[in-house]
Amino acid sequence: MVYIDQAALTGESLPVKKFPGDVAFSGSTVKQGERHALVYATGVNTFFGRAAALIRSTNNVANIQKVMTSIGAVCLVTIGIWIVVELAVQFGGYGHGCRIGQEQCPTLTNLLVIIVGGSPIAMRTVLSVTLALGAAQLAKHGAIVARMSAVEEMAGMDVLCSDKTGTLTLNKLSIDVAAAHPMGGVDVNDLIKYAALSADTVGEEAIDLVLHNTYCDKDRLWAPAGPYTRLRFVPFNPTD
Structure with missing residues (x-):
């Protein structure tokens, strides 16, 4: 059995138990235990990949695109109105006509000016x-x-609401040695040493690693000729 943190995928605050035969999703983290695993899917075929593909496939229209569409529609309507006015004035009011030949139809030239000038080409x-x-x-x-x-x-944003946990922090554990207050006649160095002795670095559990790495002389703890020998190890769990 292993404990797997799926908070990045499901939002669960506590690790989930996984037994032989269960599926461990890509993007999750093993918090406790060791197991041999078989990788049967990668990329977009994973649970995390399918979720990312669904996010990419959404067709959300941006606000600026709506604004540009509105501006374009207003320009087209305005151009159409002025074309009607131009035709009414030139042909109806002044009685101008169009003949084949260069510069024989000034009305078309005026219409071209209205279309080019009113179209938001460079927008x-x-x-x-x-x-x-x-x-x-x-x-x-x-x-x-x-x-x-x-x-x-x-x-155009007035208020930003964000979930702080795991997003705006470094997501890195550390021990504030200066704030430690050991009791029972134990100084801070002994406290850090005992904490390092209680840690197991094989499983790469986050709390065990920070306990081990904080001790300044950690490389000599489990040396072959060192003063300590591990007889039994009880892994950390939030319940106990």
Whole structure:
């Protein structure tokens, strides 16, 4: 039996027991125990890969794309209105006609000016350059921008709600030696040494590793000619 931390996948706070024959998901961490395992799926075929593929396959329309669509629709409607006005004025009001030949139909020239002048041709290019500059500024502060539209989304954000656990921390255990208060006539160095003796580094359990690595003379603890010999080991568990 092994204890596996699946918090990154399922959000469970405590490790889950896995027995022979059970499935250990990719992306989870073995917290206690040792087992031989068979890898039967990799990449997008894993539980984690399928979840990532579902996130990538979502078709969420960014707010800036909606704004650009609205601007484009307004421009097209405006161009259409002015074309109707131009045709009504030129042909209905002034009675102008069109003949075959160069510059024989000034109305078409005016319509071309309205279409070219009213079409937001450079809007996408200017917008892309602006978002790229914003992404470059965020990158200088250590922020990774996966979608360019996220820059505009952050610019319009008032409140950011984030789950702190495991996301904004270093996710690294450490022992504050200065805050340790040993009792029973034991000093801090002895306390750290006894903690290192109680740790097992074979299974790479996080708490055992930090207990072992904090002791300054850890390499001599289990030396062949060292003063200590391990007779039995009881692994750490949150219940006891």
